[in-house]
Amino acid sequence: MRSLSIAATGMLAQQLNVEVISNNIANMSTTGFQRRRAEFQDLLYQSQRAVGSTSSASGSVVPVGVQVGLGVKTAAVYRVTTQGSLTNTGNTFDVAIKGQGYLQVTLPNGETAYTRSGSLQLSATGQIVTADGYTVLPGITVPSNSTGVTINPSGEVLVKISGQTTPQNVGQFQIATFPNSAGLQAIGDNLLNQTAASGTAVTGSPGDAGFGTLSQGFLEAANVNVVSEITSLITAQRAYELNSRVIQASDEMMSTLNQLR
Numbered sequence: 001m002r003s004l005s006i007a008a009t010g011m012l013a014q015q016l017n018v019e020v021i022s023n024n025i026a027n028m029s030t031t032g033f034q035r036r037r038a039e040f041q042d043l044l045y046q047s048q049r050a051v052g053s054t055s056s057a058s059g060s061v062v063p064v065g066v067q068v069g070l071g072v073k074t075a076a077v078y079r080v081t082t083q084g085s086l087t088n089t090g091n092t093f094d095v096a097i098k099g100q101g102y103l104q105v106t107l108p109n110g111e112t113a114y115t116r117s118g119s120l121q122l123s124a125t126g127q128i129v130t131a132d133g134y135t136v137l138p139g140i141t142v143p144s145n146s147t148g149v150t151i152n153p154s155g156e157v158l159v160k161i162s163g164q165t166t167p168q169n170v171g172q173f174q175i176a177t178f179p180n181s182a183g184l185q186a187i188g189d190n191l192l193n194q195t196a197a198s199g200t201a202v203t204g205s206p207g208d209a210g211f212g213t214l215s216q217g218f219l220e221a222a223n224v225n226v227v228s229e230i231t232s233l234i235t236a237q238r239a240y241e242l243n244s245r246v247i248q249a250s251d252e253m254m255s256t257l258n259q260l261r
Contacts, residue, residue: 017236034223098212100212102114113191140172
């Protein structure tokens with residue numbers, strides 16, 4: 001009875017759907033988090049009567065045929081890259097990207113990772129780093145005798161030095177965009193890796209054509225809509241229950257057959 005295995009694929013699909021939704025809800029307070037969406041496809045079909053086959057010697061054609069589907073499969077877990085809302089923190093080294101782009105981060109192994117989380121800090125040497133101490137490219141160092149730091153929308157870091165009237169430009173952030181940003185690989189810690197699916201990173205200054213701008217004193221909140229996620233969770237739960245009911249009904253039908261004398 002195919003309905004048993006078909007319903008089982010449905011239960012597995014909804015289990016994954018709930019796992020994706022639960023991860024979204026768990027990260028609703030994660031800075032720069034981009035929610036995920038599970039996508040599904042139908043499985044192969046068994047043709048008991050082929051569509052378009054002839055049904056008589058006169059050449060008449062079957063208009064519909066008989067095809068029985070074998071269930072559902074997971075096609076992808078898609079990352080939704082819409083802009084999250086900006087939260088005012090007032091912190092000097094908090095920056096939010098308004099528009100397209102990712103901050104570039106140098107990992108301990110020398111590779112470059114990408115992030116939307118702009119919760120930045122200073123290292124012991126005055127270099128601007130992430131919360132994990134990773135250098136944010138291009139590697140900007142704030143002098144120890146500075147009395148104020150301004151990060152303008154174009155990513156320039158302007159530092160006020162005691163005794164000087166003109167702010168000193170100590171560097172400019174560079175951000176990266178991708179032909180397919182949804183193809184980036186999440187590696188945890190709010191970091192993403194470039195892949196063959198994402199395409200090669202295109203770097204530029206904030207505010208350039210095709211690049212977002214920076215907002216100092218703001219952080220980008222997760223783009224998770226709680227109401228939408230709860231609605232999706234309820235729908236997935238009901239779909240899971242319906243598939244389990246199909247298995248129960250199929251089992252009862254098989255029991256009826258087994259009881260025939």
